[in-house]
Amino acid sequence: MKLIMAFFLQLSSLYGQDTGKISTLVVDSSTKEALIGANVLVKNTDFGGSTDIDGTTSITILPGNYTVVVTYIGYNVKTVNNVKVELGETTNLKVELKQSVIEVDEVNVSVKLNSSTSVSVLKERKNSDKIVDIVSSELISKSGDSNAAEAFRRVTGVSVVGGKFVYVRGLGDRYTNTQVNNSPIPSPEPEKRTVPLNLFSTSIIESISAIKTFTPDMPGTFAGGTVQVKTKAYPDRMILDLKTGMSYNSNFKQENPYQVSFIGENDIWGYDNGHRDLPQEIPKTEMINRFKPIGDMPLKSWFQKLGELGGSFNSDYKLKEKQIIQPLSIGLDLGNKFKAGKNVEYGFFLNSGFKNNVTNRDEQFNRYSSNDSNTLNKFINIINNKSGYNTQSTFGFSTGVKYKDSHEIKLYNLYTHSSKNETFQGVGSNTNIDDGLFIKHYYVEKSIYNTTLTGAHRIKRAESFNSKIDWKINDGHSTLYEPDTKFHNYYKNEITNSYILETSSSKAGNRDFTNGIDKNRNFDINYSLSNNDASKEIKLGVSYQNKNRTFKKRSFYYDHSHTWTKDILEISENDQFGSSFAKSNMY
Template structure:
């Protein structure tokens, strides 16, 4: 109650204070660019630290000003600073419009004393232009323009980034999950998948994102367990006095919505499943909560809901407290129909069909809830303390229905039988992120920044169900098939990972903070990560499977307590561990801990107005311990064993920038990094899918990475960019996922398979084709943007490794697309507060390696396809707006094929075209 009284008093005092103060508003325009709005210029009351920045339309507003005479100071990088007197009257709003023009001063001569939000393309381009290191980012404004829904999709709009179809993994310059690193506000995040290093970026909805930065060049303050890129999500904070926004959207897919659909029995429509652990304590008791049969119905339209609320309370002229809260819910129905064809071997130039040929139907339902809260306390622009809490709950349910033939069923022309494999998978994630961040300016030349985080992730795969049947079309019957142990099984997997991380930096400027020749930074980063993962299979073994007939729409009539009692089938836990108490069944598991301590020194020096150098040294100590208990072993290791990796590194980084003139930068960077094996890549835990299995390799060792890049940047104006860059990487003792020879159709593990090289070139452009101010009320703009990446990757096999028989002497890297193009064209028309934006977005990734083959199996290749999206939005006024988007307009066929002359297709399907429309209202 006492806290409520304090908050109420503060709000009441703030309201009363507003009645005795005045405000000033206005618009800033750019004289040198046809009086376009000038975004992100600084506006301050001279002699104070009270200020703001202009928005994308050049508009600004300063509130709660004391009555009397003041001087407004307007400044922007490269523009003449203007000072204009204004008289503030209590309860009234003054209007001051300003036309800004370019200055002859250098970039370093302009003092910026207010905080700029990194949401707009213009602000991020300015940040990129001023930075010493090579960096790229995409902000909230561009995410909205291109209908990007989450951080994962955002990265795909950045030069040199692509991903595997149907996977959450992204690849940066040809390097995948193990070679990248993900942070939120500069602090590490746990993984939500036992098979991945990085968290699924699609968990972070665009409603919480201010920007997503992709750092492909390295600096000493970053984690060095990276060779592709460090991806940093910057979360939003409230910068307005008051904010309230609510949005709702609905969507449909041409091959899914309102059509027949199957869902797993378990989680509800909201995506909540409380039964994530099994209850089996006795194999003679059938204690499963969920039905074996899928539920049948119709696919409803997709739904999206979001609410944003923010408030800023002024405690004094120089201090304030701001609050920001955002909540959202999204769901999505997806149906795919296609084919999964044979696995083939190459033997004396003959194609041997040793696999299976299936027609496939995949039903997928996902639901995600997200809640983020932020509170920030700012004192006179010199000190800031903020706390972020993020909770994400996601649930994805997938049913894969495969009907076809195998090597022993349905091959002969007179065999009218089919194999039916039904796999039901559910993944549930609960992510908790807590961050405390502090920035402090001490005097005129020292900054002290600190941050601390605690994160936890719960990843559950509850009751994955697999069934295998034989359909006899001659007799119109379906019976149980039991050729392998896992043909009819239920699986439970649970992962818990928590992470504590902290960082501290002390910055000494060589001169006063805003007029200096450089700076020296001393810093520390540390983290402790614990992961526990366990999984157990319950295999159903039938006494007489050939005579056990089933109703495929009512599987519970077969899988039940009565049939278990009558010995129609028995339950085994062949991959579980039996304890001394035969009534208790323990899962296979691994337990891992990773500790990192790093110290660095980073120096940046401006030799003159044109040349700046940044050099850093990072020392890291990494310890990783993994202990496992399974019923399988790896050469040299038992099924119950442990391993410890302990390495120390001294890692240099270098970034150089030469400013040819106000519009042209030349850059160079180089650095040494490393890649540690991940928990799941080492632990010999076997993860099984419908037609593959994957297990770790305890013999893995870290890789050493050498990185270099050169780049040319041209900024024709504040919102335009043309850049050309070349890069190269050498990865010694690289780690790769490999396909090996096995009785299982597709059996994967990991190996230090040899040295890898990556060479490439990137071209990026953002240009204004039309920018016209028709009059004071009307304007129109036509912009185009795009980026192209050309890349050559090569993995030279280490043929001394006798565990694998490599096909050929080398291969392209997994997931590396030799050619990628992103392009967009956008038209914006504005009349007063009304605004219309239309954008066409195109993406193409050429054929790339999906999986590296060994033991006489050629690589599996993912075929390149073109993707085309259309986005339309209209703002009726400052409160009401609508948005429409249509994605995958071309609806191409996604295919994977074995890389042989015949290019035998292995998988093929279509996504369908998705359309959605939404409306939002804000105050």
């Protein structure tokens, strides 16, 4: 009770007596702007206050001489002595505070711009000395594109032909170069320079770009433009991403299987087990001709030998039904970045993926010719049913090491593989058949292997100049494996309502075997000298490239030993198409 009474007695003595006031205005000494929230304290008392929005505060206190202390974050403390407060009067103070200077050790803040974002792409376009359009992986992921060819549809001035070939400004493959990580890449296409970009899954892509102007540091083969695919080196943080997906197409019913000529044990993954290869019995370097026996072999013996050679081929012309496989995709992304001490950074990124799909659709195929009067004449009119099974596999591994911001080395490894196992069944007419059936069996595998080692070394030459040495070594090859493409056509006999094998000047059942490899090696080294803001730059460099392409195709057809017989040529049941080429019919 004594403490409570003393408290009320103290309040009573303060407010019961006559008092004065201290009114304080606190401003910045340079700008003269009011400082909001400054603390104003009367030293050796419990009285004080904070300035309001106008920078002022008022303190009621007993008359006397006082010392006032004013503080504010970021400003020096100001002490005002001999502040006299008189009875019933207000003492006005104006306090000007000076900003304080805080000295600390040098602080370096380094931030790496994420090159897969749209912001990074805009910066790269702004700083580029070329006319270039770039699409980041951030935008690609939003659009849902599954491969690089689909992603290039987002690029202005670029045409995507056949769902896989990318041309700049509408020009053909002769005028478009393809690069991966700034290095030329080999093509699995025997008659094209350009690379089918549907082989590249978007999961490995950091960005894609189309370069439309030439600069001296680009390959001398530049003509109309260059398409560039940049893959991921390593992430800024730990990534572990396992992806699986399945889709369902209501048009594909299990009771309506698709048709192919052969299903191997590894076909589900897109790899032939060797069944489709050219038979070992076939001479590798000699042409096989009915009337030109090898060596001094008698003609009759040669016919027998031809029959043996024909029988060594697989007789899988007849179509087989395969149950529908619903599309499946699986993928794994694994990567991380590490620190080794204060100055060393390194990391890795691993990506693998597989996906498949089934096709089953009808296509209209027409071909026209024109005469002197510019009249169009249709000479091919076929409705095709196309069915088959496709796969795509991707594996990528990259790693890199960086010392401070001065030295950086990166290694990129890429493998991509695709396969198609398709059958075309068409009805209609061509130049030789007015009403017929046309069957084609097609299998192909395309692969690309590519390894690139790059380095960049930055050297400070002077206060106002920087120099840089960058280099890259690239080794890659692509392969085409297109074995045993088969054609067999039939024309309809209106009298018997049966089909007759079309021999086309004694030729029937054409079989094509195509394979090839495109090898590419190159080495580049550049030296550049620029001022600090990179507005002026001198660049010198040397580039070496070695390219070697070898593609081979061998074609075969069946011929009669004496004459074609009706039991071989005539097909009465639909499920017997292709039975003419059974081994039992060989000589």
